[in-house]
Amino acid sequence: MYLTHLECPRCGREHDAGVPQNLCDCGSPLLARYDLAAAARAVEPERFGLRAADLWRYRELLPVADPRNVTTLGEGWTPMLRAPAYGAEIGVADLLVKDEGLTPTGSFKARGAAVGISRARELGVRRIAMPTNGNAGAAWATYAARAAMGATIVMPVDAPSICRRECVAAGADLRLVDGLIGDAGRQVAALVAASGGTVFDAGTLREPYRLEGKKTMGYEIVEQLGWQVPDVIIYPTGGGVGLIGIHKALLELCELGWVSDRLPRLVAVQSTGCAPVVRAFAAGEDRVRPWADARTVAFGITVPAPLGDELILSALRATAGTAVAVDDAEILADLRDFAAREGLLLCPEGAACLTAARQLRAGGWIRDDERVVVLNTGAGLKYPETVDVSDVPVLPA
Ligand SMILES: *Cc1c(COP(=O)(O)O)cnc(C)c1O
Ligand SMILES: [Zn+2]
Numbered sequence: 360m361y362l363t364h365l366e367c368p369r370c371g372r373e374h375d376a377g378v379p380q381n382l383c384d385c386g387s388p389l390l391a392r393y394d395l396a397a398a399a400r401a402v403e404p405e406r407f408g409l410r411a412a413d414l415w416r417y418r419e420l421l422p423v424a425d426p427r428n429v430t431t432l433g434e435g436w437t438p439m440l441r442a443p444a445y446g447a448e449i450g451v452a453d454l455l456v457k458d459e460g461l462t463p464t465g466s467f468k469a470r471g472a473a474v475g476i477s478r479a480r481e482l483g484v485r486r487i488a489m490p491t492n493g494n495a496g497a498a499w500a501t502y503a504a505r506a507a508m509g510a511t512i513v514m515p516v517d518a519p520s521i522c523r524r525e526c527v528a529a530g531a532d533l534r535l536v537d538g539l540i541g542d543a544g545r546q547v548a549a550l551v552a553a554s555g556g557t558v559f560d561a562g563t564l565r566e567p568y569r570l571e572g573k574k575t576m577g578y579e580i581v582e583q584l585g586w587q588v589p590d591v592i593i594y595p596t597g598g599g600v601g602l603i604g605i606h607k608a609l610l611e612l613c614e615l616g617w618v619s620d621r622l623p624r625l626v627a628v629q630s631t632g633c634a635p636v637v638r639a640f641a642a643g644e645d646r647v648r649p650w651a652d653a654r655t656v657a658f659g660i661t662v663p664a665p666l667g668d669e670l671i672l673s674a675l676r677a678t679a680g681t682a683v684a685v686d687d688a689e690i691l692a693d694l695r696d697f698a699a700r701e702g703l704l705l706c707p708e709g710a711a712c713l714t715a716a717r718q719l720r721a722g723g724w725i726r727d728d729e730r731v732v733v734l735n736t737g738a739g740l741k742y743p744e745t746v747d748v749s750d751v752p753v754l755p756a
Contacts, residue, residue, distance in 0.1 A: 360424040361398040365389040365567055368670060376422070379482045381565050388564035388667055390607065391422050391571050399615045404586055412436040414470055414575040420611065421474060422571050428481040430506040432463035434473045435575055439583045439732070444700040449717040453730040455589070457580060458703065460738035464498040464525060466659070466706070467576065467736045471600060472498035474572030475561060480506045487561040488551055490514070490543030492597065492658050493522030494737060499561060500531035511550065511558065513543040519658060521741050539653060540662060563598035564667045573601045577608025580732055581618055588623050590729035593715055595708035595736055596627035596636055596682075597660035599671035606674035623732075625680035627671060628715040630655030630687060635663060636671055640682035645669055656687045656745065657707040659736065681724065685714040693717065694745055704739030704746075 365374040369387035374380050376391065383389055398419040410416035414435025423429055439455050446454030459467035476499065479487060486509035489499060496512035503510035510531040514522065515538060526533040536542045544562060551560045564570065581588055588609065594602045602625060612618045629637050633653035639646065649664035665671065675682055694710035697703065705713070712733040719725045739745070 361393040361419055362391055362422040363394050364392050366392050379484055379559055380567060381560055389567040391567050393420060395611060395614050404617045407582060417575055417578050422568055423477045423481055425481060428477050430477045430480060430502050431473055434463050434469045436579060437461050442701050445697050450720045450727055451716060451725060451731050455732045456735050457732060459734060459736050464501050465738035465741045466494040468494040468498035470572040470575055471569035472502040475566060475569040476502040476506050478568040479559060480508060484559040485509060486558045488547050488558045489561045490540050490547045492540050492661055493518035494659055497522040497525035500526040500529040504529040513546045515539055515543060519741060541664060563600060570600055570604045574604035574608040576601060577605035581612055586617060588618055588620050589732045590623055591626060591725055591731045592623045593626040593628060593712040593733045595660050595711050596629055597662040598665045599667045602627055603667050603670045603674055622678045625674055625678045626715060627675055627682040628711045629660055629684050630657050631684045632687060633661050633663060634684035637682040637684040640672060640675055645672055657690060657711050659708045683715040685711050689714045691745060705735050706737035706739050706742055707745055709735030
């Protein structure tokens with residue numbers, strides 16, 4: 360294993376990666392650091408192509424020392440699908456959708472859970488707890504079950520009911536709160552504090568290894584394009600872990616010497632019903648102010664005050680990217696349009712990215728010759744209510 364330590368991106372302090380860690384004393388999330396020079400000597404990028412089609416193909420760049428701790432359901436190496444019909448319609452000829460809907464548990468949260476649970480197991484954690492908008496809880500409960508670890512999951516009552524069922528099926532201790540993810544977070548903080556160190560807080564960016572799982576999307580995009588970077592990557596941003604992770608992966612690939620091009624411009628997409636990152640980006644601020652009355656059909660991105668705000672905003676600025684808020688009605692219209700033209704039923708968060716691509720192209724921010732990668736972060740099948748079937752005629756028998 361090439362993991363060396365954890366580093367605070369805000370104050371620079373180093374932390375021991377050999378014991379379970381949460382935030383830095385200054386309140387910032389921690390980032391896992393590796394001996395990348397040694398990793399580059401140990402493996403050549405061409406070798407990855409000979410390995411299994413899952414995210415563990417990048418094991419030199421992941422934080423698990425003993426392969427027996429790897430907890431897997433086959434996550435990663437999802438397809439990069441061309442979308443020529445929809446792309447022609449919006450004027451982006453080279454449009455690609457990375458379909459995370461084929462990931463175990465039906466969302467890309469499984470990447471973070473697989474690596475987070477594997478590392479927690481390696482460090483001796485017996486029970487995790489976390490607040491969630493649904494998919495993360497479902498994924499962590501599932502991987503915890505596979506690692507014979509306990510899981511306490513707290514989610515809003517309005518979270519997709521399938522996620523609730525996944526937690527119960529996995530034998531997790533599930534609790535519902537009549538509020539938003541921040542309210543769930545306060546419940547988790549209280550129960551972790553009362554546990555006397557027996558329950559590990561695995562909330563978004565409160566531990567450093569979920570990010571390591573999600574960064575593999577960045578490696579895969581580059582490997583699937585033949586070790587080339589696209590011009591633009593569009594990501595539906597809630598807690599921002601995927602965006603921060605893709606940025607981290609791109610920087611690591613540069614340091615490894617495996618990509619040399621200019622980094623892709625990263626785009627954070629939010630809903631007009633919850634757009635704290637978009638507001639802070641537009642105002643030139645480094646931190647977000649909590650969004651009041653957050654509400655959107657794209658439940659996975661309903662995060663009024665993301666903990667990783669500084670990292671999200673700096674990733675957008677460092678790559679000359681941008682942040683866009685899109686309307687729920689347009690998200691649902693693009694979801695229908697995309698499914699009819701391309702045959703892929705997106706999750707609402709993924710559809711939000713296509714709405715953003717359409718708007719950014721119309722406004723000239725995306726040029727017509729650019730290669731654009733959109734993340735479809737979950738399976739459309741988890742959200743059957745996004746397609747209205749009430750007007751389908753019923754024939755007499
Ligand atoms: C969690 C989630 C997101 C947002 O992911 P972050 O990394 O927290 O920004 C987007 N889409 C879906 C389907 C999700 O479950
Ligand atoms: Zn710090």
